[in-house]
Amino acid sequence: MRNILEITDATKQFGGLMANEGITFNVGEGEIVGVVGPNGAGKTTLFNSVSGAHTLTRGSIVFDGQDVTQKKAHEIARLGVGRTFQIPQSLNEMTVTENVLVGALMHTADMKKAAEKVQETLELCNLAHRKDMLAGKLNVAQKKRLEIARAMATDPKLLLLDETMAGLTATERKDAVDLILKINRMGVSILTIEHNMDVVMTVSNRVVVLVSGKLLMVGTPEEVTSNPEVISAYLGGGSDTDE
Ligand SMILES: Nc1ncnc2c1ncn2[C@@H]1O[C@H](COP(=O)(O)OP(=O)(O)OP(=O)(O)O)[C@@H](O)[C@H]1O
Ligand SMILES: [Mg+2]
Numbered sequence: 001m002r003n004i005l006e007i008t009d010a011t012k013q014f015g016g017l018m019a020n021e022g023i024t025f026n027v028g029e030g031e032i033v034g035v036v037g038p039n040g041a042g043k044t045t046l047f048n049s050v051s052g053a054h055t056l057t058r059g060s061i062v063f064d065g066q067d068v069t070q071k072k073a074h075e076i077a078r079l080g081v082g083r084t085f086q087i088p089q090s091l092n093e094m095t096v097t098e099n100v101l102v103g104a105l106m107h108t109a110d111m112k113k114a115a116e117k118v119q120e121t122l123e124l125c126n127l128a129h130r131k132d133m134l135a136g137k138l139n140v141a142q143k144k145r146l147e148i149a150r151a152m153a154t155d156p157k158l159l160l161l162d163e164t165m166a167g168l169t170a171t172e173r174k175d176a177v178d179l180i181l182k183i184n185r186m187g188v189s190i191l192t193i194e195h196n197m198d199v200v201m202t203v204s205n206r207v208v209v210l211v212s213g214k215l216l217m218v219g220t221p222e223e224v225t226s227n228p229e230v231i232s233a234y235l236g237g238g239s240d241t242d243e
Helices: 043-050 073-079 096-104 111-124 140-152 170-185 197-203 221-225 228-237
Strands: 003-014 017-028 032-036 058-063 081-083 158-162 189-193 206-211 214-219
Touching (some): 003 043, 003 189, 017 206, 032 197, 043 058, 043 189, 073 081, 096 111, 111 140, 197 221, 206 228, 214 228
Parallel strands (some): 017 214, 032 206, 081 158, 158 189
Antiparallel strands (some): 003 017, 206 214
């Protein structure tokens, strides 16, 4: 399988803190890879490095065959990395449509084409009936879907999802899982940070476990859940405190 993402020795230091240290793993094209780990393990930091929100202290990131280690966030987005944020970044004073249009305008200046992309994306993310609502008025589940819609409107090859299920009810989680699987079937590779173990194990082909900034293991959901070190890291780390 061809790799869409290759992370090698990813290390990010903030002052005296090693938020990520020596992390190496790949995401195959078409794969869904889950990222789990206790609070503060360095999951979001890794996403920030991949998406160019900051640059690595050491190591490299290759996306779709290109070294993007030193590239800026807008360049990486344009190459095909979409992301959502743990704290939704939608523009609350703008409508749902306007928020998604921001993403759609990344690849085209043609308003007609962009509007078509917005419509298609709103339908995909089940937000078409909310298209004229101000983003600030959406409920939690809708805000999470808007985050995904904003990223999907940029036509990503790789989608980074940072806790898109946090705060959702069981029913809403099921809908979100269906959406993620649907996006994946459209050919989008996915790297997803997720605290809910049932969800991770349902959607992921492989799971990456981070603990204290380091990679503890990469494996299939079965391998990860039966690993004693993972179990103890979780029992010690309180993984579900966000739920
Ligand atoms: N910009 C920053 N400056 C300084 N320290 C940071 C910065 N970003 C993250 N950190 C620190 O790096 C560590 C890892 O944080 P990160 O947000 O990556 O963890 P996480 O695994 O996403 O946690 P959570 O599950 O709570 O979202 C934490 O100790 C955090 O305080
Ligand atoms: Mg985080």
